Amino acid sequence: MKAGVIQEVKRRRYFENKQDEKKRRTRDAAKRNKRSRRPFSRPFQQKPEVPEAKKSDDDGDNWDLPQGGIPY
Known part of the structure; x- marks a missing residue:
C-alpha cells in the first residue's frame, strides 16, 4: 500500500x-x-583537563566561611 492511503x-x-x-x-x-x-543526541564528550597552572591558582582561594556564627 502507498503511504497515507488509510x-x-x-x-x-x-x-x-x-x-x-x-x-x-x-x-x-x-x-x-x-x-x-x-x-x-550528541555523543558524550569528556571535559578538557584543567592545566596545572590553573589548578595551583585555585589552591590559593579561600572560600571557607568565617570563624563564628553567621551574622544574620
Missing part, C-alpha cells in the same frame, strides 16, 4: 468542510515539523 480513506468517509480541512492540514503540518525538529 488516512485518506478515513478522511473521505465523511464530508469535510473548508474549516475542518484547514484544521486538519495545520495539524498534519505540525506533526511533520515536530518529527523533523526532534533534537539529536
